[in-house]
Amino acid sequence: MLFFHIMPHSMKHRSSATIHDAQKRKPRNPVWRVVRILLLSILIAHGVYIGVTSTLIIIYKFANPPTTLLMIYRSLVNHWDVQTPIPLKTAQIPSYVRRMLVSVEDGKFYDHHGIDMEAFKRARELNQKIGSPMYGGSTITMQVARTLFLLPNKSYIRKYLEVIAALEMELILSKNRILELYFSYAEWGKGIFGIERASRIYYGKGVASLQVDQAARLIAILSSPIKYGPDTLYRSLILRERYEYLVQRYVAPIAATVLPPETPPPAGLEPSADITTAEDVPSPELVGEGGENSAAETSTDSQLVEEGGESAAAAPSADPGLVGEGGESPAAAPSTDLSTGGAAPAAAEEAASQEPSSQEAPPQEETPADLLP
16 A cells, blocks of 8 residues: 555656756757758758769769850850860870960969969969959869859859869869860850860861960960950950960060069969959950950951051060061061961961971970979
8 A cells, every 4th residue: 555655656756857847948049950950951062062073073084074064054144155165185285285274374283182272372462452352263173173063153152162172173083184174174265165166266277286376375365265365365464464474485485575484474363353454455346245245356456556557555466575686576476466366367377387397386495394294
């Protein structure tokens, strides 16, 4: 009887203690619950992004992408007629073209592992000096990641995703394969992707048949391929500096240029950055949709010719340093005239073909020994 008397009493005591604990327990903070959901969502998004990009990168190690996110964006959003890229192997790209790209876009390409902290620091200093986020400090690997997987919108989130994909690419792909993807899918104009496609559209021949100066023009416009083309790059101060650097180092020695050959212009320009400066030459053509000129706009501009038929000072082709000894232009001068865009008439092309074969290849002493594996 005592047991049956005590048992209900103990159960009653336990039940009252449970009720008391429930009353003391405070309801969960809704803010903390939201934070937990956000953190979980971020982790899941990271996992999905890394999983998708790493899978595609493994595929791209052996096969060429049928398209890129940037190409899809240009077709659906910008409504451009996107040309089919022509992928190339490393051996199909002249070595001097590869050296040109590395020298102006990412001088430490063969040394870093996808990101260059010094480039980030330099980009921040330049942006502070300019007063606008023009430079992003992107390496060649980061640019390939952006072309394949991301959109050309400026944001810190995109830059962060760009870094993640670049680190994945460096772990999975070789440097040569990264260069192949860059040359095959980089944006070279409105609806133009890849250097082979750009070479055929702008010059009517493959990249292997380009003159050194023509290749320099294609590499120079990579900083702003939508607004400028090989025949209009002289209108931009930044593109002129890039082109002059490449001309002096790879095409022909010039006595006086804006920059010495040892100092390349700043690289890592953002794809949607406005590179307009006070020293740019205004374009007479109507500005196209989105405030961008057509990449194939003509280079003839009556405003660039002063009275007496002399070229304006803004055109580097008027630089007296282009004139060799004895008052004659160097052999590469016909191809380095910024006002012609390298697209000479048939007679000029025939004359150019009779130049010494040394114009078809860069000087051997200029070859940086550490740039190519």
